[in-house]
Amino acid sequence: MDCQRRVIFTLSVCPICFDSAGALTDGARAGAAVLALVALVVIGGLARFASRLR
Amino acid sequence: LFSINHRIVGLWYFGAATFFLLVGFLLMLLMRWQLAWPTSPLPPSLAAFVGDMNAPGGYMAPEFYNQLVAMHGTVMIFLAVVPLLTGAFGNYLVPGHIGARTLAFPRLSALSFWIFLAAGVLMLLGFFVEGGAANSGWTSYPPLAVIATRGQSLWLVGIFLLGVSAMLNAINIITTIVQLRAPGMALMRLPFFVWAQLVAALLLLLAFPALQAAGLLQLLDRIVGTSFFMPTGLIVSGIPLEGYSGGGNPLLWQHLFWFLGHPEVYVLILPAIGIVAEIISAHTGRPLWGYRGMVASVLFLGAMSMIVWAHHMFLTGMGTSLGTFFQITTMIISIPSVVLITSLVLSLWGGSIRFTPPMLFALAFLPMFGIGGLSGLPLGLAASDVILHDTWYVVGHFHFLVAPGTVFAIFAGIYFWFPAVTGRALHHRLGQVHFWGSLITMTGIFLPMFTLGLRGVNRRLYDAGMQYAHAQGTLGIQEHMTWMAVALGVAQLPFILNIVITLRRPRRPDEELVIADVESAVGGGREAALGSAIPYAYAPRDDSRVTNVRLGTWLFLASEAMFFGSLFSAYVLLRTGASSWPPMDQWLGAGEALLLTTLLAAAPLALLLRRAKSLSRDGPVQAPGAMPLWLSTFAGLAFVTILWWLLWWRYTANVARGLHPADNIAAACWMVLTGALALHVAGGVMASVWTALAGRQPFEDTRAAGVARSAAASGERLRALTLYWLFLNLVWIASVVSFSL
Numbered sequence: 143m144d145c146q147r148r149v150i151f152t153l154s155v156c157p158i159c160f161d162s163a164g165a166l167t168d169g170a171r172a173g174a175a176v177l178a179l180v181a182l183v184v185i186g187g188l189a190r191f192a193s194r195l196r
Numbered sequence: 197l198f199s200i201n202h203r204i205v206g207l208w209y210f211g212a213a214t215f216f217l218l219v220g221f222l223l224m225l226l227m228r229w230q231l232a233w234p235t236s237p238l239p240p241s242l243a244a245f246v247g248d249m250n251a252p253g254g255y256m257a258p259e260f261y262n263q264l265v266a267m268h269g270t271v272m273i274f275l276a277v278v279p280l281l282t283g284a285f286g287n288y289l290v291p292g293h294i295g296a297r298t299l300a301f302p303r304l305s306a307l308s309f310w311i312f313l314a315a316g317v318l319m320l321l322g323f324f325v326e327g328g329a330a331n332s333g334w335t336s337y338p339p340l341a342v343i344a345t346r347g348q349s350l351w352l353v354g355i356f357l358l359g360v361s362a363m364l365n366a367i368n369i370i371t372t373i374v375q376l377r378a379p380g381m382a383l384m385r386l387p388f389f390v391w392a393q394l395v396a397a398l399l400l401l402l403a404f405p406a407l408q409a410a411g412l413l414q415l416l417d418r419i420v421g422t423s424f425f426m427p428t429g430l431i432v433s434g435i436p437l438e439g440y441s442g443g444g445n446p447l448l449w450q451h452l453f454w455f456l457g458h459p460e461v462y463v464l465i466l467p468a469i470g471i472v473a474e475i476i477s478a479h480t481g482r483p484l485w486g487y488r489g490m491v492a493s494v495l496f497l498g499a500m501s502m503i504v505w506a507h508h509m510f511l512t513g514m515g516t517s518l519g520t521f522f523q524i525t526t527m528i529i530s531i532p533s534v535v536l537i538t539s540l541v542l543s544l545w546g547g548s549i550r551f552t553p554p555m556l557f558a559l560a561f562l563p564m565f566g567i568g569g570l571s572g573l574p575l576g577l578a579a580s581d582v583i584l585h586d587t588w589y590v591v592g593h594f595h596f597l598v599a600p601g602t603v604f605a606i607f608a609g610i611y612f613w614f615p616a617v618t619g620r621a622l623h624h625r626l627g628q629v630h631f632w633g634s635l636i637t638m639t640g641i642f643l644p645m646f647t648l649g650l651r652g653v654n655r656r657l658y659d660a661g662m663q664y665a666h667a668q669g670t671l672g673i674q675e676h677m678t679w680m681a682v683a684l685g686v687a688q689l690p691f692i693l694n695i696v697i698t699l700r701r702p703r704r705p706d707e708e709l710v711i712a713d714v715e716s717a718v719g720g721g722r723e724a725a726l727g728s729a730i731p732y733a734y735a736p737r738d739d740s741r742v743t744n745v746r747l748g749t750w751l752f753l754a755s756e757a758m759f760f761g762s763l764f765s766a767y768v769l770l771r772t773g774a775s776s777w778p779p780m781d782q783w784l785g786a787g788e789a790l791l792l793t794t795l796l797a798a799a800p801l802a803l804l805l806r807r808a809k810s811l812s813r814d815g816p817v818q819a820p821g822a823m824p825l826w827l828s829t830f831a832g833l834a835f836v837t838i839l840w841w842l843l844w845w846r847y848t849a850n851v852a853r854g855l856h857p858a859d860n861i862a863a864a865c866w867m868v869l870t871g872a873l874a875l876h877v878a879g880g881v882m883a884s885v886w887t888a889l890a891g892r893q894p895f896e897d898t899r900a901a902g903v904a905r906s907a908a909a910s911g912e913r914l915r916a917l918t919l920y921w922l923f924l925n926l927v928w929i930a931s932v933v934s935f936s937l
Contacts, residue, residue: 194740
């Protein structure tokens with residue numbers, strides 16, 4: 143079983159994000175939250191910069 | 197030869213990329229010959245040309261066919277179409293379109309061209325090394341690409357250089373558009389062509405680093421023997437593969453590759469839409485219909501194109517959850533494309549249309565792009581992609597977008613701007629012959645590909661599938677497509693003839709006026725392109741509140757962040773898939789980490805303290821002294837030396853413990869992250885030395901303007917350098933912290 147799981151791990155990124163029940167893993171949640179935060183800051187900065195261009 | 201005039205660099209780009217376009221076309225003709233008559237030898241002249249090794253007895257070797265496939269795609273995308281759109285049209289036309297006299301960084305545009313040329317030559321040199329050129333497709337999927345012949349290494353170095361070239365060009369184009377717009381050229385008054393160039397440049401800037409990181413990892417796999425992309429227990433042709441410890445993930449490559457690959461197709465198509473929009477507007481005598489919607493669409497397209505990449509990977513067993521996400525984003529991204537095309541079609545409504553050659557090509561672009569785009573929808577849905585994946589259907593789909601799509605837009609652009617560049621208009625009738633010939637033959641080549649694909653014929657069979665029952669009925673179609681490809685070549689003769697005749701004939705009286713203007717613009721020379729002639733080089737622009745240098749630095753760091761981000765995501769993916777991960781103290785003890793962190797932090801701190809001191813002092817601004825720069829230099833040098841020494845010192849012990857990068861994926865990750873960082877620190881050291889030395893004398897163009905300007909300029913350099921050092925500190929801390937977890 144472990145061997146099989148290892149193969150799936152090696153072949154797909156999916157197990158990083160989803161557990162065997164198909165739910166999001168904690169790591170995926172944390173990663174998504176960090177990414178969303180970074181994206182918000184970047185997009186916010188860009189929007190601020192663009193809005194003052196004339 | 198070392199001109200930095202944006203028009204001349206644009207023309208160089210045009211010349212080199214057109215040469216590569218021709219090379220790509222010839223590679224295609226060889227492929228087509230093989231597909232049409234797979235059992236017959238090549239004609240003697242062709243066989244002599246490709247050599248006995250590639251075609252023993254005149255019969256094309258399958259290995260050589262694979263090289264043709266890989267290099268045709270590479271040459272056409274990376275060396276021909278993208279450089280034509282962003283390098284030639286971008287460099288030449290963008291400044292004029294926004295009312296600027298030059299690009300923001302004229303030297304960068306020349307540098308980006310020379311790097312591009314070197315990369316192209318390097319890739320093509322592959323044909324002359326043992327085993328021939330790269331033969332793993334333009335996508336270079338591992339594990340096969342990792343164990344491929346030597347040409348693949350040249351391909352990887354070439355693609356890395358192309359990334360550098362694209363980044364330099366993108367920084368230049370974006371900074372020019374943001375900073376050098378003439379007064380009154382508000383963002384929402386920019387020609388749509390400029391918007392398209394802006395978004396394409398942003399995509400290149402942010403997406404290419406992912407492929408550079410991937411290329412670096414694949415090169416390490418090939419040369420050092422690491423296993424970033426090599427899974428455990430790999431069997432090739434029935435024999436277990438030796439020399440690789442495994443633990444890597446071939447899908448990692450696909451993710452990194454397509455993270456560039458998909459935005460890249462928008463780099464291929466957006467500037468083309470920009471050209472077509474301009475020509476349609478000029479030839480209907482009307483402004484574009486729905487300009488604001490088009491601008492919004494092109495921005496939305498650019499952003500969305502970064503999150504659709506895995507629709508190229510539905511067959512990797514990614515599961516339904518991820519698959520659903522990428523199917524939805526893919527369906528969403530088709531909406532702005534349709535908005536763009538609809539706006540262009542509606543722009544025709546009520547216009548007084550003139551059917552000149554550029555307009556014919558621009559009009560034909562619309563349905564061709566439509567066919568290419570709509571045929572992509574079934575590929576974006578996993579259920580139908582499972583059947584169509586890797587068939588000729590895919591080849592038909594993307595060729596409709598790029599060949600009669602983008603290449604038609606390039607032709608349209610050439611006819612349209614030829615008078616502005618040379619002061620002579622191309623012959624209309626010959627242009628029409630060129631257009632109809634190209635339209636009919638291109639359709640004749642690419643339309644049947646859908647049939648082949650729907651019948652299930654695989655796209656990369658070097659014998660066109662003659663061994664398979666289901667492909668038997670399609671062999672005649674292959675022959676037809678080859679004749680059409682030959683006819684397409686013939687259809688380009690009127691075009692070449694047109695250019696030769698037009699350049700040789702005397703100028704008509706109405707053309708004299710144009711050329712006077714062009715010559716005065718091109719003849720500006722070095723002075724006009726450099727220094728004080730460039731606005732906002734050292735003083736911030738009123739609305740953006742930044743100088744060109746500062747914006748350029750931020751863009752460069754954004755690109756760097758994507759590069760290191762890609763390396764980090766590779767590390768995270770590999771670590772999650774690994775069964776065990778050695779603890780941090782195998783590489784670095786706590787004391788050593790502290791020492792290195794302090795040294796690296798000293799580099800920007802020295803500069804920041806100097807800046808704070810100069811700001812607190814009253815009186816006129818003075819050029820900062822070089823002392824802090826030497827301090828940064830010293831700190832950086834010490835960092836690299838100690839890091840290197842520590843790695844070397846541990847090396848012997850770690851090899852004994854099986855922690856050599858070639859044996860252990862964790863060691864490989866540590867090596868590549870710290871190695872890339874060390875190289876960047878070395879770059880920072882060189883930049884510090886250069887700034888310290890250059891700061892000793894005033895700039896060539898600021899002598900007259902006095903000390904204050906010179907101080908402002910070196911202040912800009914210091915600030916750029918400080919930002920760079922701070923960024924490297926972030927990368928270092930992220931590396932140490934994530935490895936300690």
